[in-house]
Every structure is written in structure tokens, then in C-alpha cells.
Amino acid sequence: MVKKILLLGNRKLYEKSELIQKDEINYIKEVVGDLHETLIDFRKKHKVGRAIAAPQIGVPKRLIYMYINEPIVFINPTLEFEDEETIEVIDDCMSFPEILVKVDRYKRCTIKYRDINWDKCEMKLEDDLSELIQHEYDHLDGILATMRAKDNKSLFLKSEIKIN
Template sequence: MKKEILLLGDKRLYDKSQEVIEDELESINEIVGDLHDTLMGFRQAYGVGRAIAAPQIGQFKRLIYMHIDKPVVIINPVLSFFDDEMMEVMDDCMSFPNLLVKVKRHKRCKLSYINEKWESCSIVFEGDLSELIQHEYDHLDGILATMRAESVKDLFIKQ
């Protein structure tokens, strides 16, 4: 079911999410369905959207749903970096759809996680997908892109 996305200013967005335990897998499937419907609804409204984190719909579990070519369910992710090479990007977010934030992100990263079958997985990301997963991962820790801006001069209204 399509859910309301929490917007910038909602104090809940700053809460840290809890790990999912295997016994919760059945209830997580319902949240995954809500994340899918919400992401697709956002795409229809704005023409963009590749991933969404559970806290954005008020579910404070360490869960990310990504849908680029196919759906990927990411449970209890752990992010690691290969080096210190950074890139500067204009970050956008479903929680502030008309705002861009200039931030620095790692150019490459590795994501280890559990999938919807409770199997261990990992993916290496580079470039824009590295930025995307770092952005979604931040949501799980209550961090928004606006908090990563170096100054208020790094905030831009989309035109």
C-alpha cells in the first residue's frame, strides 16, 4: 500500500532504525510491499526514484528497497569503503522532493546485507549507485543529506 513519505522537518526522520531479526521476516514482507508501492507512486508523480528506506515511511527498521532493473530488498546493511576517493554530487531525496543538496560521497562502496530469503549478500557500487546507497543507508541512521551539506550555500531549489 502506498504510504505517506515523511518530509523534511519531521523529527522522526532523525531517529536511528533498529535491526531486523529473522522472526520479523513475515512482517518485513508487508513493509517491502509498502516501500515498493510508495516508490512507484513517487516515480509516477515526479518521474524519479530508485530506492527508498523504511524510515521514510515511518518504519524504523534497517531496511532499504531498491528498484532499478529489478527489485532488491536490503535488510540490515553494512556499508564499507575501499578507499578515500570522494565525489561531489547534487543529492535529492523523496523527503524533500524540490531541494538539491551538494554533498561529498565515496566514489565506491561495498554493501553487505541480508535479502528477503534471509541469505547473506553483497554488492559493490560505484558512481551514482554508490551515492544512492550511501544516501539510503544514512536514512537508517537518522542522517539526511541536508546534514551533510558543508554550508547553507550548498542547498538549491529544483527548478
């Protein structure tokens, strides 16, 4: 079911999410369905959207759903960074669809997680996918991209800026 995406300022977005227990997997499968439908609906309306975290629909669980070429479910993910190299990106978010934020993210990362079958998985990501998963992971810890802005001049309205 398409769920309402919590918007900037909603207190629930700033809360740390809880670990998912194996016996919750049937509930998590329902939440994944909601995340999928909500992401697809957002894409239709805004022409963007590659991933969404459960806290964005009011579910305080450590769950990320990414759909680029195929759906990937990240349950209880952890991130590791192989080096200190960063990239500067202009970040957007479904929780503040009219705002862009200039942030630094690690260029490379490794994400360890459980999939929907509760199997342990690991994925190495670089560049835009590394940035994306860091953005979504932050949601699990109650951190929004606005909180990572490079400085006080790094917030922009989409209608007022042209990004090359």
C-alpha cells in the same frame, strides 16, 4: 499499500533505526510491498526515485528497497569503503522533493546485507549507485542529505537551478 512519505522536519526521520530480527521477516515482506508501491507512486508523480528506506514511511527498521532494473531488498545493511576517493553530487530525496543538496560521497563502496530470504549477500557499487546506497543508508541512521551539505550555499530549490 502506498504510504505517506515523511517530510523534512518530521522528527522520526532523525531517529536511528532498529536491526531486523529473522522472526520479523513476514512483517518485513509487507513493508517491502509498501516500499515498492510508495516508490512507484512517487516515480509517477515526480519522474524520479530509485530507492527508498523504511524510515521514510515511518518504519524504524534497517531496511532499504532499491528498484532500478529489478527490485533489491537490503536488510540490516552495513557499508564499507575501500578507499577515500569521493565524488561531488547533487542529491535529491523523496523526503524533500523540491530541494537539491550538494554533497560529497564515496566513489566506491561495498554493502553487506541479508536479502528477503535471509541469505547473506554482498554487492560492490560505484559512482551513482554508490552515492545512492550511501544516501539511503544514512536514512537508517537518522541522517538526511541536508545534514551533509558541503557548505551553507549547497542547498537549492529545483525550480531555481539548472543542473548540467
